[in-house]
Amino acid sequence: MSFVEYSELIQEGDVVIIFLGHDSMMPIKVQSGAQTQTRFGAIRHSSDLIGQRFGTKVTCSKGGWVYVLHPTPELWTVNLPHRTQILYTTDIANITLMLDLKPGSVVCESGTGSGSLSHSILRTIAPTGHLHTVEFHAQRAEKAIQEFKEHKVSHLVTVRNQDVCAEGFGITGVADAVFLDIPSPWEAVTHAKRAMKRKGGRLCSFSPCIEQVQKTCEALLNHGFEEICTLEVLLRVHDVRSVTLPLPDFGPEECGTNSTPSDLNQEEVPNTGNTSVICRTATPPREMAGHTGYLTFATKPRD
Amino acid sequence: MAECVNDSDAESTINYGDYVVLKRGDVFKSVLVENKKKVIFEKQWFFLDNVVGQLYRTMFEIEASGSLKPKAVKGAGDSLDSKEAGQDNRHIVDDGRSQKLTRDDIETLKEQGLKGQEIVQQLIDNSTTFKDKTEFAQAKYIKKKKKKYESDITVLKPSARLLAMMYHGREPGKICHLRYDTLAQILTLGNIHAGSKIIVFETCAGLVLGSVMERMGGFGSVIQMYPGGGPTRAGMESFGLPSHFHETLHDFPLCKVNALLAGTLDLTEKDADSQANGSRIGGSDSSQETSGVSEEKKSEPQSMEVSVDPQEEMRRAERERLREQRAQEKKVKMEEKRKKLASAAALLEGRNADGLVIACRLHPCPVLMGLLKFLAPSRPFVVYCQYREPLIECYTKLREQGGAISLRLTDSWIRHYQVLPNRTHPLLLMSGGGGYLLSGTTVATDAAKARNPHKSEEPAAKRLKLDEISSSCDGSAKAISLV
Missing domain, CATH: 3.10.330.20 (Vcp-like ATPase; Chain A, domain 2)
Structure with missing residues (x-):
């Protein structure tokens, strides 16, 4: 198992995602002899996991079963231990496309935070790219290093524990793309520019507040960045379900036409005397994430 | 450095x-x-x-x-500032006479070889109301006129981002109205990355295929499934991918999927065999075949003519030779095609692909059901459709049939902003919709569970049933989360 390469079978030391159903998942680290408790009972790593194929059912000690999944950056995003607020897949997808990331890209990121975006970037730039990620919080940086090692991606990443606004990314003229998710991105624009290749590259700044966006855009413009563009993306989930819609009763028809509700091209069900139709449809959830942050993109021109 | x-x-x-x-x-x-x-x-x-x-x-x-x-690199002479500016628009009257230059005047200026920026300056100088406009309105005026008269062209290296925005802006019909942010979701939700084996079925001019190939960086393999005649790749060509990327691309016709699944796909087929096949299936095979057949037919009556003319004889021999050569070329081509088909079939046969991306004009439900069989368990799949209802059908079918979890039907909403000091607001126009996605993860079906026969499935089965009921009939908040 690695976050940048699929494997068929579960091995000792792997991180696997246990799927319990209904958006309920948990990540576990496979260690021979270990056990993990779930609401369906215990999973014994040696006998239930090691050597099994990813995607198969595993029966727990109380008889219930779960699926054991191969980790992906997307599954990790919804399962990772939060050390900070994190970026979710919808924003990550757009950041990846708009920064032109692909295998071989050299990317700078700050801050590392909980590593949600980092894993996604690493997946996309492997096997020939590199991620330079800067985190000013010592423990978070330490934890990130450990995670990258466990996820077998440490050869693709350099974690630096420093303040990007004061000390920059620690590299010059090598980055194809820079991503900023810090409280004052405008203070890091100079460093971002210095880190980028002479021939230019793409930059993205993520900020929850519009005031931050204003200052960042101004700084980008002052530093000669072009194609500055701010946008916001939201994901709308549609819950698929069958709904029963009762039909109205207008009383017996006078003129004796033979139009009956069966003319409706729907399935009928008798419902306490009245007729109703079942309709397969999808509805939005009662509440959804209405704001994550503004994404500002810009292009650094050739020096 | x-x-x-x-x-x-x-x-x-x-x-x-x-x-x-x-x-x-x-x-x-x-x-x-x-x-x-x-x-x-x-x-x-x-x-x-x-x-x-x-x-x-x-x-x-x-x-x-x-x-x-x-x-030339932008210099100091770039600014089109004017010193005067009004406080508000109370003195601005729209009488259509504020611009003294006429259409013809502007055309004359253009013919005189004036640059875009100089024309804009002329327009400003000849506008009676410009100096009364507020600073903001002046900036907006200049921006608008610049857009119209400055015709600078930048040459860029193609990327998925640029091509997705280009197609969406110019020819959305060609890409099933797939918006760039939706394409971004497809690539991420599909976990498209170097070294994997991805099945792509698209009718988006090759844009989705090209984007997938860009993300794979020439590592791993892509199998493009295609309907009818042959695969569409114009959009993929526009990516200008290095030639070794193309070696990782394989294609396989949809019409042979059933044969492949049944294990009856005949790869050793000889000319005659494939000829029958081709004409039955229709498409590029058959068009090539039929053209070959018609040529033969045409040449037949000629060869029956009895000729004594030695020149005619020579011409006949030449014709014969050409025909032979053509036949030989055809044979080589057929052989190549057979090899390509065999290599694509070999990739699919293992039923261990790492990802499936569908973005097509066809009804996605049968496409998904047919192609999902080629995926290994615990792998993501993404289906794009311009419309929601066909994906509801896919969702329902998958729930019935099993083999997939984490099903989600989504669409995304994107809004662009104008960011200017004291004038920050969303743009007045936004895209109304960028299409819908159904995404999920494959899991091993019950055949695989026979390995652990001693284990009871009772509690989970019960639980699943409950989920089904809650998601199908009641409207409580609990049912909102999806499996």
């Missing part, structure tokens, strides 16, 4: 044969750089020869002769 050595300009020089993206304002066009090729872009025509040898991201201006000239 030693690190800078990698950042050489060699790879960023434009050459003949390069696919490039032209950019003017927010408008893009993908073209192939060819000798003396006339390009029409935004109602202007020009030749691309002068871009050869220049670096990507260079900005050019169009000269009267239609040749492009690299634009």
Whole structure:
């Protein structure tokens, strides 16, 4: 198992995602002899996991079963231990496309935070790219290093524990793309520019507040960045379900036409005397994430 | 700095044969750089020869002769500021007479070879109301006029981002109205990355295929499934991917999927065999076949003519020789085709693909059901459809059939902003919709569970049933979360 390469079978030391159903998942680290408790009972790593194929059912000690999944950056995003607020897949997808990331890209990121975006970037730039990620919080940086090692991606990443606004990314003229998710991105624009290749590259700044966006855009413009563009993306989930819609009763028809509700091209069900139709449809959830942050993109021109 | 050595300009020089993206304002066009090729872009025509040898991201201006000239780096003379500005718009009257220059005057200025910026300056000087406008309104006026009269063209290296925005802006019908942010979701939710084996079925001009290939970086393999005649790849070609990327691309016709699944796909088929096959299936095979057949038919009556003329005899021999040669070429082609089909079949046969991406005009439900069988367990799949209902059908079918979890039907909403000091607000226009996605993860079906026969399935089965009921009939908040 690695976050940048699929494997068929579960091995000792792997991180696997246990799927319990209904958006309920948990990540576990496979260690021979270990056990993990779930609401369906215990999973014994040696006998239930090691050597099994990813995607198969595993029966727990109380008889219930779960699926054991191969980790992906997307599954990790919804399962990772939060050390900070994190970026979710919808924003990550757009950041990846708009920064032109692909295998071989050299990317700078700050801050590392909980590593949600980092894993996604690493997946996309492997096997020939590199991620330079800067985190000013010592423990978070330490934890990130450990995670990258466990996820077998440490050869693709350099974690630096420093303040990007004061000390920059620690590299010059090598980055194809820079991503900023810090409280004052405008203070890091100079460093971002210095880190980028002479021939230019793409930059993205993520900020929850519009005031931050204003200052960042101004700084980008002052530093000669072009194609500055701010946008916001939201994901709308549609819950698929069958709904029963009762039909109205207008009383017996006078003129004796033979139009009956069966003319409706729907399935009928008798419902306490009245007729109703079942309709397969999808509805939005009662509440959804209405704001994550503004994404500002810009292009650094050739020096 | 030693690190800078990698950042050489060699790879960023434009050459003949390069696919490039032209950019003017927010408008893009993908073209192939060819000798003396006339390009029409935004109602202007020009030749691309002068871009050869220049670096990507260079900005050019169009000269009267239609040749492009690299634009000098922006200098200090760029500003079109005016000193005077009004407080508000109380004195601005829209009588249609504020601009003293007429259409003809502007055309004359253009013919005199005035640059875009100079024309804008002329327009400002000849506007009676410009100095009364507020500073903000003046900026907006200049921006609008600049967009109209400045015709600078930037030459860019193609990328999924640029091509997705180009297709969405110019020809959304060709890509099933797939918006760029939706494409972004497809690539991420599909976990498209180097070294994997991805099945793609798309009717989006090759845009989705090209984007997948870009993300794979030439590592791993892509199998393009295609309907009818042959795979569509125009959009993929526009990516200008290095030639070794194309070696990772395989294709397989949809009409042979059933045979492959049943294990009856005959790869040793001889000419006659495939001829029958081809004409039955229809498509490029058959068109090639039939053209071959008709040629033979045409030549037959001629060969029956009894001729004594030695010249005629020679011509006949020549014809014969050509025919032989054609047949030989055809045979080689057939052999190549057979090999390609066999290699694609071999990739699919293992039923261990790492990802499936569907973005097509066809009804996605049968496509998904057919192609999902080729995926290994615990792998993501993404289905794009311009409409929601067909994906509801896919969802329902998958829930019935099993083999997939984490099913989600989604669409995304994107809004752009104008960010200016004291004038920040969402843009007045936004896209109404970018299509729908159904995504999920495959799991091993019950055949695999026979390995652990001692284990009871009771509690989970019960739980699943409950989920089914809650999600199908009641409207409580609990049912909102999806499996």
